[in-house]
Amino acid sequence: MLPMESERRDRWNPTEEVWEGGAKVTLPYSRELFSLPSNLYFLATMNTTDRSVAGLDAALRRRFAFIPMAPLPSKDLLEAIAEIHGQELANLMAPTVEIVSAVNESLLSPFLGADFLVGQSFLFAAAKNANVDLNIALSDELLELKEELNDAQTLDGRAILDAFWVEMGAGTGGSRNQIDLSLAGRADPNHGSAALFFQDMIPVNSSFTIEWDGQDYLDNDFTLYKGQNSNGTWRLNLTGKSSSGAKLSALSRSNFPRRALVFLRTGEATFTMKSFPLPDMEYLATWGAADTAKASTRRFGHLDLNHDVPEVNVLPRLATSWLYSIGPQLIELAGFHGSEAILVSEEREAWVRSRPTLNEAVLESAISVGIRFDVYLATLGLRFTSSGLGLARVVRLEEVAGIGIGKSSVGVATMAA
Numbered sequence: 204m205l206p207m208e209s210e211r212r213d214r215w216n217p218t219e220e221v222w223e224g225g226a227k228v229t230l231p232y233s234r235e236l237f238s239l240p241s242n243l244y245f246l247a248t249m250n251t252t253d254r255s256v257a258g259l260d261a262a263l264r265r266r267f268a269f270i271p272m273a274p275l276p277s278k279d280l281l282e283a284i285a286e287i288h289g290q291e292l293a294n295l296m297a298p299t300v301e302i303v304s305a306v307n308e309s310l311l312s313p314f315l316g317a318d319f320l321v322g323q324s325f326l327f328a329a330a331k332n333a334n335v336d337l338n339i340a341l342s343d344e345l346l347e348l349k350e351e352l353n354d355a356q357t358l359d360g361r362a363i364l365d366a367f368w369v370e371m372g373a374g375t376g377g378s379r380n381q382i383d384l385s386l387a388g389r390a391d392p393n394h395g396s397a398a399l400f401f402q403d404m405i406p407v408n409s410s411f412t413i414e415w416d417g418q419d420y421l422d423n424d425f426t427l428y429k430g431q432n433s434n435g436t437w438r439l440n441l442t443g444k445s446s447s448g449a450k451l452s453a454l455s456r457s458n459f460p461r462r463a464l465v466f467l468r469t470g471e472a473t474f475t476m477k478s479f480p481l482p483d484m485e486y487l488a489t490w491g492a493a494d495t496a497k498a499s500t501r502r503f504g505h506l507d508l509n510h511d512v513p514e515v516n517v518l519p520r521l522a523t524s525w526l527y528s529i530g531p532q533l534i535e536l537a538g539f540h541g542s543e544a545i546l547v548s549e550e551r552e553a554w555v556r557s558r559p560t561l562n563e564a565v566l567e568s569a570i571s572v573g574i575r576f577d578v579y580l581a582t583l584g585l586r587f588t589s590s591g592l593g594l595a596r597v598v599r600l601e602e603v604a605g606i607g608i609g610k611s612s613v614g615v616a617t618m619a620a
Contacts, residue, residue, distance in 0.1 A: 207266055212241040215419065248272075275323045277304040284327070287409045295517050296330050300552075302317045302579045310545055311570040311599040314558060314567050321529065344479045345486060348465065365468040366506035367399040368487045373460050380441040380455035382464070383501070384425075396503035397437040399466070400425065411472035413443055413451065415458075420444060420451040460520035463487060465506070522583040522602070528600070530585075530600035543598040546587040548577045 205211055213225035223236040245267070275283065277300045284300070285293035288343075305322040375381035385395030408424040420443030425435050436523050441459070463479040465487070479487070484502055491507035505537045537543045544554035551573045555566055580586055589598045 204262055204266060206237070206239040206359050207239070208243065212243075213238045214241050254338060256348040271317075273470070274304070274307055274318070275322050277301050280304075280323050280326060283323075283328045287327075288330055290336050292517075293328060296333065296521060298579065298582075299329065299521060300326055304535070305572045306533075306576055307567075309340055309568045309590075313569065314545060314555070315536065315540055315542060319539065321536070323531045325532060326526075329521060330529060332524050333520045343491075344477070345483050348477060350481075351555055361469040363467050363469060366401075366465065366491075366508055367396075367504065368465045368484070368506065369396045369465050369503045370397070370481070370484060370501035371459055371462055371464055373499055374455060375438065376452075378455050380452040382437055382439040382441070382459075384437040395437070396501070397425075399503065399505070400439065410443075411474065412470075413441065414473070414475040415451060416452070418449070419443050420449075421446075423451065466573070502613060522585055525580070525583060525585055526600060530587075534587075534598050534600070537598075543589065543596070545573075546598060547589045548573070548586065550589065 206228060208226075211226035213222035214222075216223055222238070222240050225240075227236045227238045229235070230237050234303055247267075249263070249269075274280075277297075280300050281293045284296055284601055301525060303326060311320050320357050367383070369382065373379065373384050375383065384397040384400070410424050413420050413423050420441075423443040424440050425437060426440055428435065441451045441455055445451075458478050461481060463481055463484045465477045465479060467475040467477070469475060487506065488502070488504055491505045531544060534543065537545055543552070544550040552570050555569045555573075558566070577586065584602055585600055586603050588596060591597050
């Protein structure tokens with residue numbers, strides 16, 4: 204670090220046109236002399252709570268000027284999120300941003316100090332994670348389907364008898380127009396997504412009509428491939444032709460592989476087919492029921508036409524951000540002072556009131572914000588818990604209500620006191 208100090212830098216000699224006069228060190232591998240010029244500037248960020256490299260920390264502090272950067276106020280942070288991700292996501296993130304700001308101001312700062320706050324980087328990361336869902340929900344194709352179906356449950360004047368979707372992989376056949384519908388080796392047509400098409404009949408050697416992009420294609424079929432070189436799978440073959448002789452298979456490569464295909468049954472052997480980007484499956488799966496069994500490792504499910512496309516729900520992704528990012532950071536911050544009780548609802552008030560050096564207004568504000576914090580976490584199906592005593596004490600952020608993010612009751616975020 205010696206050459207980094209300003210008074211030990213090389214200075215430019217315009218007469219000789221060389222850098223000189225600074226401290227030089229020998230590089231360990233090349234054995235060459237090394238120095239730094241005076242016009243080189245180091246700009247960096249540093250977490251003031253990190254004391255794991257205390258010796259290096261002290262050396263850095265002797266050689267750098269430090270500018271404190273407090274977390275952004277909630278208003279400024281929401282404006283920044285809106286600028287990056289749009290106002291809609293900023294509105295959805297507002298409760299999260301506001302509660303973290305309140306926890307910083309009323310819980311962490313008075314009791315732990317200004318160096319023990321949750322920074323905005325955690326919230327920017329949570330916003331980016333939540334924005335994945337928001338972008339999926341705004342798929343043009345999904346919104347178009349919503350408009351077409353409307354409350355009448357008709358399509359071009361035809362009643363929709365059933366609606367379901369199937370994930371298509373790369374496709375089989377030279378034209379990529381064959382779709383596997385059941386797990387390999389399953390001849391039972393009631394297994395996998397084949398059952399969505401077959402219902403109570405097995406249409407072997409039968410044909411059906413698929414309407415695609417306003418054009419009817421006749422004589423598509425289902426086949427059970429069970430020969431010596433086959434995979435024993437029911438397969439939907441998009442082999443239909445229009446009245447003008449156009450082939451549906453000619454459209455397959457550019458429209459169907461690696462997409463989610465929605466089928467609207469408008470007759471016993473007539474379907475309207477629509478193609479969606481794969482990310483839309485996350486919302487198709489909530490617009491009815493996604494089957495737990497898989498069709499040739501591909502997902503599928505029914506659509507409930509009595510309900511609208513689900514509203515955007517960022518709570519599962521926010522809960523994930525809390526479980527694996529924000530929550531562990533809070534536990535680590537509180538752990539520096541052995542103050543994990545500030546996070547646990549059953550212990551917080553007693554711990555706060557045991558700090559008589561703070562005035563009553565500060566104590567009451569902390570208790571009030573703590574209750575708001577617990578309520579907010581409850582909306583995500585989460586809570587902080589503690590177990591054990593002394594060195595065996597552990598604080599966790601746990602899922603207490605299943606909302607589709609997996610279980611974490613084994614202590615995803617933990618720290619021993």
